[in-house]
Amino acid sequence: MTRQNVQIAASARTAGVAEGRVGCSETNRKAHCCELTSAGHRHVDEEARNWKRVSVAIDLALAK
Numbered sequence: 001m002t003r004q005n006v007q008i009a010a011s012a013r014t015a016g017v018a019e020g021r022v023g024c025s026e027t028n029r030k031a032h033c034c035e036l037t038s039a040g041h042r043h044v045d046e047e048a049r050n051w052k053r054v055s056v057a058i059d060l061a062l063a064k
Helices: 003-015 038-063
Strands: 018-024 030-036
Touching: 003 018, 003 030, 030 038
Parallel strands: none
Antiparallel strands: 018 030
């Protein structure tokens, strides 16, 4: 895991959109795992709706 990925995962956990835990990988090495919380799923859905609106607006602007 890169330093940037660790920072992103930490900020997601701090924001309450992800939960993290530490376990063992298939090769018995320390592994970090993050999962979206209910708030995280809502956030992703909202971002997807916003992106769809922006992409439609761009398509309309380029079509002229």
